[in-house]
Amino acid sequence: MEHNLPVWLYSGxxxxxxxxxxxxxxLHALGLDVTEPWRPWTVNNEAGGYIQGYEGGxxxxxxxxxxxxVPAYQPERALALISAFLDGRLPPR
Structure with a gap:
């Protein structure tokens, strides 16, 4: 994060x-500012999970x-999440 590299943590x-x-x-204990509030993200019009963004990427x-x-349990959702990371964008609402 110090070098402006995106860091994504994910959990089933x-x-x-x-x-x-x-x-x-x-993450709350780190005291980082929230840039994207806790919200659902979707895949094929279904909730894929929830996401929150913090300062520093x-x-x-x-x-x-x-x-x-995660990929073994939910391969389509895992692919959507990894694809969003590689595209440098958050997954859609």
Whole structure:
């Protein structure tokens, strides 16, 4: 982030070992300003999960219906999220 490189963290919302709520608490403790409020993102007119952007290019996303191995549980949603990252844009609402 210090060198303006985008950093995206993502988590399946069914991951019981490393729940996304713990990641949200950790990100909150960093004290970064929110640039994109917590909102849903979509794939094929369905909620793919939720996303929030922070200063410095940090983004946190959840993937709906996925566990620890997001691409194995939700390949279409994982592809949409990775594609958005590579395109340098947040996934659509």
């Amino acid at each position: 919302d069914f991951d019981s070992v490393c729940p996304f709520t713990a990641t949200r608490y950790t 940090l983004v946190f996303a959840t993937v709906r219906g996925a566990g620890r191995m």
